[in-house]
Amino acid sequence: MMGTTPMVGVNDVQGEVFYLSDARLVMQDAQKRNLGMVGIWSIARDLPGGTNLSPDSTA
Numbered sequence: 001m002m003g004t005t006p007m008v009g010v011n012d013v014q015g016e017v018f019y020l021s022d023a024r025l026v027m028q029d030a031q032k033r034n035l036g037m038v039g040i041w042s043i044a045r046d047l048p049g050g051t052n053l054s055p056d057s058t059a
Contacts, residue, residue, distance in 0.1 A: 001036035001037060002033075002035050002036060002037075003030075003035050003036055003037030003038060003039065004026060004030060004035060004037070004038055004039075005037075005038075005039040005040065005041045006018055006022070006023075006026055006040065006041065007040075007041045007042070008023070008040045008041070008042075026038060
């Protein structure tokens with residue numbers, strides 16, 4: 001089974017934000033390609049964080 005897991009909300013690359021409209025496009029593409037799973041990574045990370053956070057931080 002193939003799937004996709006985008007990082008939603010504010011991403012770890014400055015200026016990249018995954019919006020609800022992006023989710024609609026991902027879902028349409030997943031259906032077209034018959035993907036078996038669409039997930040999200042990670043809703044708890046949708047917070048602005050400081051510059052000294054580790055990659056494991058949820059902020």
